Amino acid sequence: MDQDDAVKVMEGVAHVVSTLSRDQQQELIALLGEMAAAESNPARREFLEEFPEGFGLLDDLS
Numbered sequence: 704m705d706q707d708d709a710v711k712v713m714e715g716v717a718h719v720v721s722t723l724s725r726d727q728q729q730e731l732i733a734l735l736g737e738m739a740a741a742e743s744n745p746a747r748r749e750f751l752e753e754f755p756e757g758f759g760l761l762d763d764l765s
Contacts, residue, residue: 720758728760 704712723731732755739751755761 717758720760731755732760 720728720731735751735754739748742748742751
């Protein structure tokens with residue numbers, strides 16, 4: 704994937720995540736945790752584990 708396109712996709716994801724309600728954010732964090740626990744690929748598992756912090760979900764809940 705082109706780097707510029709990847710950045711646009713990630714910005715879009717960040718925007719959508721920022722519009723979620725508090726309950727939806729908590730549900731997403733729980734789902735990401737379940738997905739990370741089931742992931743066998745180390746790189747994908749790391750991405751899933753770091754997603755909540757990287758996209759500001761943990762900051763929004765404090």
